[in-house]
Amino acid sequence: MPSVQLKNPLEALEPLFAKGERELYRDREVVYYPGVASDSVFYIETGHVKISYLDTSGKRLVLALRGPGDLVGEGALMGEERRRHLVQTLGDTLLVRLDRELVVSWLRRHPEASSYLLRWLHEKIVELEELLVDLAFRDIQSRLSRKLLQLSQEFGVRTEDGVLIGCRLTHKDLAEMIASARENTTLALNRLEQEGIVDKGRYRIVVKNEESLKRKCQVG
Amino acid sequence: MPSVQLKNPLEALEPLFAKGERELYRDREVVYYPGVASDSVFYIETGHVKISYLDTSGKRLVLALRGPGDLVGEGALMGEERRRHLVQTLGDTLLVRLDRELVVSWLRRHPEASSYLLRWLHEKIVELEELLVDLAFRDIQSRLSRKLLQLSQEFGVRTEDGVLIGCRLTHKDLAEMIASARENTTLALNRLEQEGIVDKGRYRIVVKNEESLKRKCQVG
DNA sequence: GGATCACCTCCTTTCTAGGGAGCAACCCTT
DNA sequence: AAGGGTTGCTCCCTAGAAAGGAGGTGATCC
Numbered sequence: 001m002p003s004v005q006l007k008n009p010l011e012a013l014e015p016l017f018a019k020g021e022r023e024l025y026r027d028r029e030v031v032y033y034p035g036v037a038s039d040s041v042f043y044i045e046t047g048h049v050k051i052s053y054l055d056t057s058g059k060r061l062v063l064a065l066r067g068p069g070d071l072v073g074e075g076a077l078m079g080e081e082r083r084r085h086l087v088q089t090l091g092d093t094l095l096v097r098l099d100r101e102l103v104v105s106w107l108r109r110h111p112e113a114s115s116y117l118l119r120w121l122h123e124k125i126v127e128l129e130e131l132l133v134d135l136a137f138r139d140i141q142s143r144l145s146r147k148l149l150q151l152s153q154e155f156g157v158r159t160e161d162g163v164l165i166g167c168r169l170t171h172k173d174l175a176e177m178i179a180s181a182r183e184n185t186t187l188a189l190n191r192l193e194q195e196g197i198v199d200k201g202r203y204r205i206v207v208k209n210e211e212s213l214k215r216k217c218q219v220g
Numbered sequence: 221m222p223s224v225q226l227k228n229p230l231e232a233l234e235p236l237f238a239k240g241e242r243e244l245y246r247d248r249e250v251v252y253y254p255g256v257a258s259d260s261v262f263y264i265e266t267g268h269v270k271i272s273y274l275d276t277s278g279k280r281l282v283l284a285l286r287g288p289g290d291l292v293g294e295g296a297l298m299g300e301e302r303r304r305h306l307v308q309t310l311g312d313t314l315l316v317r318l319d320r321e322l323v324v325s326w327l328r329r330h331p332e333a334s335s336y337l338l339r340w341l342h343e344k345i346v347e348l349e350e351l352l353v354d355l356a357f358r359d360i361q362s363r364l365s366r367k368l369l370q371l372s373q374e375f376g377v378r379t380e381d382g383v384l385i386g387c388r389l390t391h392k393d394l395a396e397m398i399a400s401a402r403e404n405t406t407l408a409l410n411r412l413e414q415e416g417i418v419d420k421g422r423y424r425i426v427v428k429n430e431e432s433l434k435r436k437c438q439v440g
Numbered sequence: 441g442g443a444t445c446a447c448c449t450c451c452t453t454t455c456t457a458g459g460g461a462g463c464a465a466c467c468c469t470t
Numbered sequence: 471a472a473g474g475g476t477t478g479c480t481c482c483c484t485a486g487a488a489a490g491g492a493g494g495t496g497a498t499c500c
Contacts, residue, residue, distance in 0.1 A: 049249070053353050058436075059356075061357070063349060075342060111334070112328075115334065119299045121298075129283060129304075129348065132355065136281045137281070139277060140486070180410065180487085181486070183451080190449095202494090202496085203448090218276075359457070400458075400459085401460070402457085403458090405479085407479085422476070
């Protein structure tokens, strides 16, 4: 285990990312479908991806968004045979495709790197558990507030009005992230706008008052 | 990565488990509380533990059950400072406490072991995602059926009547595993009993007809 | 430039799953 | 024998899913 804390646990893997093949995806393009062979990992250079689970009924749940400096498709390194998710870009996105064997052999040659990967994976577990707890205990208003807060902290861009969430999200995307109906998500978002807490436009959400938003999270 | 698939990804760590301190816990005893220092990992020799998240409102969500051959408290290895969960035993349980530093230094000396740990962690992620999807899409009847199926597969003991779920679970425990009210869980369980799919008694559930149970899972 | 089309956003109404409260009965433990 | 924990049952009521439109907006085509 590292004695020094790194900002991003994956920094230790940087040299590896240079070895991959860079691929440009357009907005909403599919990176992989569920069921296809799980044989590579992607490093996100710029842009964002949305990882979702497709239900048999056609409904979706967005399990995570990932942005620059993050990995996606890591299951390929951990015994996953076929993809379990649908991964799509949000906005134009530059990925580095890393073949599984390449990563595995690199990891063998750099044994200290595994511990960083473990930490990173643990972070993902914490995020999943947070979502789980939200689903179990909070109502839509509160789930949306928490999600907006997370998004502004992870992908936020400071502007004069507040923190702009830096990825191209529709209300449907948001709804699928908090497991609610699109209509109710719109409603909740409008309420937040009326209260002057957020500002919104097409594909655009600005958190104007972070403190009020935090207060909203407790209520539900 | 291993070229041969092991049944239990943790088999590779067996030699490590001999180095720990064995501790006997009685039924329902607390192994650790949320907030305490996260400085050791536990290996389960016999018995079961319940990992739950405590909400500020006093409600609980059971994130996982773990049984013999499994680990609990693994966050200690991955940068977690304080425990995030409440861990309690179900029935009398024998744990092996492993100091964090002990495990970390062992892992450094056995670099090939990390990949097994990664695989194990990935399994846990898959389980969390399954729970998440259930919460998002399925109703109580279906969530309960899936959970019983999982439990019977993971902790089941063959008997003449069917598969007995081998841990001391109350209806409240079950309810907290599928994020529903205790009353509704009892109701759903009674329905399954009336249909002849399960058999139950105090702390005791026997899955009589696995096939019917599987059919129940699809419906919701 | 204007028309078209696909998607996105907004709003309302209806209907139901299931949370919550409140008890009664039961049974194991001490 | 008492008491705490577990189970069974009922009723009420709210959150929110589902359906069904109507207007907006941006891209693309002519």
